[in-house]
Amino acid sequence: MTRHYRRGDVFAIRDASLSIxxxxxxxxxxxSGSGKTTLxxxxxxxxxxTSGRVLFEGQTPKFPSGWTGLRARxxxxxxxxxxxxxxxxxxENVELPMFGVVRGxxxxxxxxxxxxxxxxxxxxARHRVSEMxxxxxxxxxxxxxxxxSPSVVFADEPTGNLxxxxxxxxxxxxxxxxxxxxxxxxxxxHDIQISERAPRIIRLLDGRIVCDEHQDRRP
Amino acid sequence: MKLIMxxxxxxxxxPLRSVLTAVGISAALASLLALVGFSRGLxxxxxxxxxxxxxHILAFQxxxxxxxxxxxxxxxxxxxxxxxxxxxxxxxLGDLIELDSGEMALLSxxxxxxxxxxxxxxxxxxxxAPGRTDGVVxxxxxxxxxxxxxxxxxxxxxxxxxxxxxxxQASALDDRSVMMPLAVMQQLIGREGKVSGxxxxxxxxxxxxRLADVKARLSAxxxxxxxxxxxxxxxxxxxxxxxxxxxxxxxxxxxxxxxVTVLNTLLMSVSERTHEIGLLSxxxxxxxxxxxxxxxxxxxxxxxxxxLGVGLGLLGLRWIIxxxxxxxxxxxxxxxxxxxxxxxxxxxxGSLAGVYPAWRATRLRPIALLRSE
Numbered sequence: 001m002t003r004h005y006r007r008g009d010v011f012a013i014r015d016a017s018l019s020i021x022x023x024x025x026x027x028x029x030x031x032s033g034s035g036k037t038t039l040x041x042x043x044x045x046x047x048x049x050t051s052g053r054v055l056f057e058g059q060t061p062k063f064p065s066g067w068t069g070l071r072a073r074x075x076x077x078x079x080x081x082x083x084x085x086x087x088x089x090x091x092e093n094v095e096l097p098m099f100g101v102v103r104g105x106x107x108x109x110x111x112x113x114x115x116x117x118x119x120x121x122x123x124x125a126r127h128r129v130s131e132m133x134x135x136x137x138x139x140x141x142x143x144x145x146x147x148x149s150p151s152v153v154f155a156d157e158p159t160g161n162l163x164x165x166x167x168x169x170x171x172x173x174x175x176x177x178x179x180x181x182x183x184x185x186x187x188x189x190h191d192i193q194i195s196e197r198a199p200r201i202i203r204l205l206d207g208r209i210v211c212d213e214h215q216d217r218r219p
Numbered sequence: 220m221k222l223i224m225x226x227x228x229x230x231x232x233x234p235l236r237s238v239l240t241a242v243g244i245s246a247a248l249a250s251l252l253a254l255v256g257f258s259r260g261l262x263x264x265x266x267x268x269x270x271x272x273x274x275h276i277l278a279f280q281x282x283x284x285x286x287x288x289x290x291x292x293x294x295x296x297x298x299x300x301x302x303x304x305x306x307x308x309x310x311x312l313g314d315l316i317e318l319d320s321g322e323m324a325l326l327s328x329x330x331x332x333x334x335x336x337x338x339x340x341x342x343x344x345x346x347x348a349p350g351r352t353d354g355v356v357x358x359x360x361x362x363x364x365x366x367x368x369x370x371x372x373x374x375x376x377x378x379x380x381x382x383x384x385x386x387x388q389a390s391a392l393d394d395r396s397v398m399m400p401l402a403v404m405q406q407l408i409g410r411e412g413k414v415s416g417x418x419x420x421x422x423x424x425x426x427x428x429r430l431a432d433v434k435a436r437l438s439a440x441x442x443x444x445x446x447x448x449x450x451x452x453x454x455x456x457x458x459x460x461x462x463x464x465x466x467x468x469x470x471x472x473x474x475x476x477x478x479v480t481v482l483n484t485l486l487m488s489v490s491e492r493t494h495e496i497g498l499l500s501x502x503x504x505x506x507x508x509x510x511x512x513x514x515x516x517x518x519x520x521x522x523x524x525x526x527l528g529v530g531l532g533l534l535g536l537r538w539i540i541x542x543x544x545x546x547x548x549x550x551x552x553x554x555x556x557x558x559x560x561x562x563x564x565x566x567x568x569g570s571l572a573g574v575y576p577a578w579r580a581t582r583l584r585p586i587a588l589l590r591s592e
Contacts, residue, residue, distance in 0.1 A: 046585045048499060064584075065505070071363075074505025083498045087228040092220045095501040099222055144502065 001052025003038050003207075012038035012205040013049070020153060021079045023182040027195035030204035037156060039204065043186070044075050044154050071153065072101055076183075078147030078174075080157035082137040084129045090116060090140045091125040097147040115142070116142040119173060135166035141174060152184040159194065169198060222508075224385040226515040229306070229488065236484060236518060239302035244524025245531055248472035252532030254466035254552060255561075257539060259552035259565050261462060262453035264392040269449045271389030272335055273426045276434055277452050278308075279416040285458060287313045290413040291444070293401075302440055304433035306423045309333045310414040316339040316397075319374050324361055325396035326375065328404030332368045335418075336400070340415020344369025344384035352403050354383040358394040358402070371485050376407055391550040419446075474568050477524070481517050489513065489576040497585040506581035513577035525562045 003013040013035045020026065020043070028036050036042045041047035042054055045067025054059050056074070057181050062066050071077070084093045091112045116122050119139040124132060132140065138158060145153050155174055159167030171187075171194065178185040187198060194214070203211035221469060222242055230237040269277060280289035296308040312328040319335065319486055327403045329335040336346060340357070347489070362385045367373060375397060388394040405411045419437070420464025423429040431450060437446045453459050536551040 018276075041586055046322055068500065068503055068505055070503075072505075073499065075503075079498075083494065083501075085228075085495055085498070087232050088220075088225075090315060092224070095220050096504075098500070100505070107220060148503075 001049035001054060001089060002036075003042060003047060004050040004176075016108040016204075016207075016209050017052075018072035018185055018202060018209060018212060020152065020186060023178070023184055023199065024203060025178045025185045025198050026191060026200035027187045028202045028204065029189055029195035030063075032190060034204040035085065035200060035207040036204055038207075040156055040186070040188045044077060045070060060160065072097060073148050074151050076147070076150035076153040078138070078141050078145045078153060078155040078158045082129075082134075082141045082161070084140055086129045086139055086145075089126050089128055090121055090132065090136070090143075093140055093149055094143045095131065097144060101148045101189050111133070112143075112145070115146055116140075118144045118146070118177075128130045131165075131195050134162050135169060138162060138166075138170050139173065142170070142177075146177065146183070150183060152186065154186045154188065157190070159189075159191075222512065223515065225512050226245045226519055227525035229492070229512075230519060233488070236487075237523075240480050240484040241520045241524040241527060244477045244521050244565055244569060245526075247470070247477035248525055248528025248561050249531035249535055250266070250473045251470035251561050251564070252529065252558065253535035253551070254469055254537065255557060256532070256536050256551040256553035258459070258462045258466040258531070259557070260550050261553045262459050262497075264550060265453040265459070266449060267352045268388075268390035268393050269418070269452065271310075271393065272418055274447050274449055275416040275421050276419040276437065276448055277542060278419060278437065278441075278444050278446050281443060282444075283457065287315060287415050289415050290410060291416065293405075293412050293414050295441070295444070296414075296417055297421060299437065299441065302433065302436050302536055303320040304429065304436065305327045305419055306422050306424075307420045308504060309335060309418040310401060310409075311335075311416055311418055312401055312406075312413070314408050315358060316376060318365070320365060322361075322393075323365060325392060326404060326408070327393070327396050327398045329387065329398070331402075332446055333399035337400070340387045341384045342387050344382070347383045351383075351443065352400075353380050354399070355380045355388040356384045356386050356398040358384050358392040358398070359385055359387045360391065361396065366393075378407060403422040420547055432478075474564060477565070478568045478572045481520060481569050482575060484520070485513060485517055485573050485576035488516065489580045491585055492580075496580045496583050500583070501585035509581050510574075510577040513580055515575035517571075517573025517576075518566060519569075521566045524569070529558055529562065542556075 001013060002011065003018055004011050012121050016039060022098050028039055030036050038047065042049055045054065045061060045063060048063045049118060061070055065085050080178055086094070094112045094115055095108050098111065102108045102111060113122060113125060116125050119142050121136060121143065124136060153174070158174065162170060174185055174187070177183050177198070187194065187196050201211070202209055221307050255411065256323070279286050279292055283289040296310050299305060300308045301410055309329060312324040316324055318324055331349060342359060348357065358364070362382070363369070365373065367382050367384055371385055373380050386398065388396070405413065421430060434446050434448065455568050496509060508584045532554070537552060539551060
């Protein structure tokens with residue numbers, strides 16, 4: 001697939017082709033401006049390729065409606081800046097993706113508490129975003145990404161705003177989810193140390209995939 | 220969490236802005252209630268007044284906006300009485316005056332021998348004796364307001380009169396009036412031989428066909444005069460139509476301003492929350508759900524404004540009632556139906572104002588959220 005932006009006449013992604021397997025853990029890495037985020041957006045249906053197509057489980061979902069539905073149920077996204085809604089509590093933020101998917105407030109609440117417990121925040125459910133640390137915010141964002149049991153989670157620079165100690169904890173959490181729950185994990189990062197934790201690394205340069213290597217090691 | 224909590228939280232994030240927007244809606248709704256209630260009250264009081272007098276058809280000057288200022292020849296009464304079906308014609312003169320105390324009062328004059336005088340309900344004193352030119356009857360409300368009793372003096376247009384009786388009248392308008400013999404009033408206001416209109420009674424008032432027939436005959440015989448049945452006079456008269464038009468147009472302007480206020484608030488809110496809205500799309504919220512939450516914000520502000528507006532509107536009407544210039548002269552007519560209609564209008568305005576910002580929000584692409592990082 002290719003993604004070209006008319007403004008500035010830029011090829012953000014050029015002739016890229018890759019597949020992600022169920023339960024896989026891979027890192028997409030490259031310098032700033034190499035097209036990492038565009039590739040992530042194309043793969044999660046946030047963006048539409050100028051040419052080529054993106055398939056999900058063998059199907060080509062309609063853009064944008066089909067992809068919206070997939071992001072509700074099958075695709076989780078973790079952002080660098082967490083993007084939690086400030087006026088809401090941790091539990092309410094985690095509950096957001098469940099509207100329209102999980103019927104019944106009681107059922108949603110039960111699932112939210114279970115997810116918060118999974119990321120070690122069961123005691124912080126009623127805390128507002130402003131009352132939580134960066135690490136706790138990112139854990140909340142991870143719980144939100146897992147809200148509807150997705151088959152793949154895209155984590156875009158998930159540790160970019162965290163100190164090294166907290167970052168290690170967040171990565172360990174994501175890797176545990178990948179290992180224990182079989183959720184495919186795609187970490188988008190410019191940090192070589194983080195990317196090298198993944199068994200598969202895709203390197204980008206100027207919008208092209210310059211390397212797709214499998215490493216024989218697991219975290 | 221219920222979905223409704225999301226717009227509530229959003230509104231609470233900018234409490235002053237949300238409250239001010241709700242106040243804008245409440246002001247619009249309050250003015251609608253007060254103005255329309257006032258205009259309806261005027262019409263209702265008029266109808267009650269005419270029905271209380273047993274008037275079936277009212278004759279008044281064609282094209283006249285201020286019926287009280289109209290000047291028809293008193294002698295027309297005899298010619299109107301000749302029309303088949305007409306059983307009686309009572310000339311009447313009316314005027315609004317300001318009393319020395321600053322209160323507004325309706326001055327009414329009828330022939331001393333007409334049953335408007337002879338059959339009115341007297342609660343204290345006695346009707347002015349035939350031939351007496353300084354005797355007046357006060358409506359009960361006005362008497363209470365002026366603290367007058369039979370035997371007291373009252374100054375009207377610089378002339379001193381004696382209150383001979385207090386009368387309980389059917390309408391608030393008449394209960395706030397000074398009633399006197401027609402000839403005395405004509406002399407008092409300098410309109411000798413002139414009247415504001417004629418109260419016509421017919422032989423079979425309960426028969427609509429007969430009523431229409433007599434009215435048609437009257438119109439044919441006197442094309443220079445307007446004739447209206449009691450039920451239609453208040454709604455068709457120029458003055459009430461004018462007041463009604465002013466009331467509704469003022470209310471519409473207020474509602475449009477409220478609409479623009481909500482629209483502006485929600486556009487600002489959407490603009491500030493580009494990231495959040497992008498996020499909702501990124502986590503799988505369909506555009507319809509995003510639209511509903513933003514429209515709900517407009518609806519909630521309108522609901523708060525409506526609750527406040529009903530209170531303010533009723534307070535405004537209360538102010539009109541106790542105002543010295545208007546007090547008691549017109550009882551505003553605010554029915555639960557009018558309140559619900561006004562609330563419905565406010566909610567519709569609030570919700571509609573949310574549609575465009577919501578639509579704009581659904582056009583935001585989640586990619587903008589990621590690009591901004």
